[in-house]
Amino acid sequence: xxxxxxxxxxxxxxxxxAQTPMPLNPPAVHARAITDVGAPLVQVSDEDDDExxxxxxxxxxxxxxxxxxxxxxxxxxxxxxxxAPAGTVAPPANGLFGDGKAPTASTN
Amino acid sequence: MKPMKPLFAALALxxxxxxxxxxxxxxxxxxxxxxxxxxxxxxxxxxVTDPAGAxxxxxxxxxxxxxxxxxxxxxxxxxxxxxxxxxxITGASVGAGQSLTLDMDLADALxxxxxxxxxxxxxxxxxxxxxxxxxxxxAAGAGQAVTGGRYIADFTYGF
Numbered sequence: 001x002x003x004x005x006x007x008x009x010x011x012x013x014x015x016x017x018a019q020t021p022m023p024l025n026p027p028a029v030h031a032r033a034i035t036d037v038g039a040p041l042v043q044v045s046d047e048d049d050d051e052x053x054x055x056x057x058x059x060x061x062x063x064x065x066x067x068x069x070x071x072x073x074x075x076x077x078x079x080x081x082x083x084a085p086a087g088t089v090a091p092p093a094n095g096l097f098g099d100g101k102a103p104t105a106s107t108n
Numbered sequence: 109m110k111p112m113k114p115l116f117a118a119l120a121l122x123x124x125x126x127x128x129x130x131x132x133x134x135x136x137x138x139x140x141x142x143x144x145x146x147x148x149x150x151x152x153x154x155x156v157t158d159p160a161g162a163x164x165x166x167x168x169x170x171x172x173x174x175x176x177x178x179x180x181x182x183x184x185x186x187x188x189x190x191x192x193x194x195x196x197i198t199g200a201s202v203g204a205g206q207s208l209t210l211d212m213d214l215a216d217a218l219x220x221x222x223x224x225x226x227x228x229x230x231x232x233x234x235x236x237x238x239x240x241x242x243x244x245x246x247a248a249g250a251g252q253a254v255t256g257g258r259y260i261a262d263f264t265y266g267f
Contacts, residue, residue, distance in 0.1 A: 080174065080190070080191050080192070081174065081191065082172055082173060082174045082191055082198075083169060083172070083174060083191035083192070083193075083194040083195050083196075083197075083198040084195040084196050084198065085172065085196075085198050085199065086196055086197055086198055086199050087196075088196065089195050089196040090196050091195075091196040091197045092165065092166065092192070092193060092194070092195060092196065092197065094164070094165030094166065094193075095164075095165065095215060096156060096164065096165045096167060096214060096215055096218065097133070097212060097213060097214065097215070098132070098133015098134070098213040098214060098215045098216070099133055099213050101212075101213055102196055102197065102212075103167065103168060103197055103210050103211060103212035104210070104211045104212070105168065105170075105199045105208060105209065105210050105211075106208075106209045107200070107202060107203075107206050107207065107208050107209075108206065108207055108209075
């Protein structure tokens with residue numbers, strides 16, 4: 001789990017314990033209570049939860065260096081967004097397309 | 109005979125300069141047959157280099173997330189992974205065992221003039237495959253299948 005979410009959960013747990021006498025219910029799955037700090041801190045799963053559905057190790061070397069978030073400075077596409085899908089804008093004027101008409105694609 | 113007005117002269121000159129690159133084009137079909145490589149959809153960059161080996165431009169990008177473009181490493185080296193290079197010519201990634209067919213009008217000047225078509229391929233959690241296909245664009249090469257490498261079974265272009 002990413003650090004900001006962990007901090008939010010930690011802060012929420014501490015605030016809740018100060019405001020209510022009811023103990024927090026730890027998550028049922030992948031959870032382990034830590035009881036030696038006086039508050040029911042909870043460590044939840046540290047599994048990656050990439051919203052893109054994976055692709056963390058695109059390229060196959062098994063390291064997270066291949067994960068390229070677009071807000072990272074070293075990401076080549078940082079701040080540039082995704083390309084416009086075909087049909088939404090004209091193709092690039094690179095001189096390859098004879099009449100400027102967009103290519104069409106089909107998959108089967 | 110009246111002298112040609114400067115505006116018309118300029119128009120005629122620019123037309124003469126621009127038209128040779130645009131007026132002669134032919135419909136071309138590119139077909140990419142994928143291997144059953146057992147992974148997710150492949151990102152494919154289809155692009156052209158000129159007789160000097162320099163990047164001439166892109167023809168198609170299969171795969172919409174620009175943050176993965178750097179795995180199309182030869183294309184990325186030429187373009188700096190610039191998504192603007194494939195604005196308007198980007199579609200979905202291509203699954204294992206599938207066939208991608210692209211129809212486009214290409215400038216005649218690309219054929220029999222030393223230009224080469226390349227296809228870079230990349231798949232999640234699998235090895236990148238730059239320039240998996242590199243085929244000279246010639247009239248004689250039309251209709252002849254070119255065998256791919258890791259992810260692409262074969263590639264054909266035809267008129």
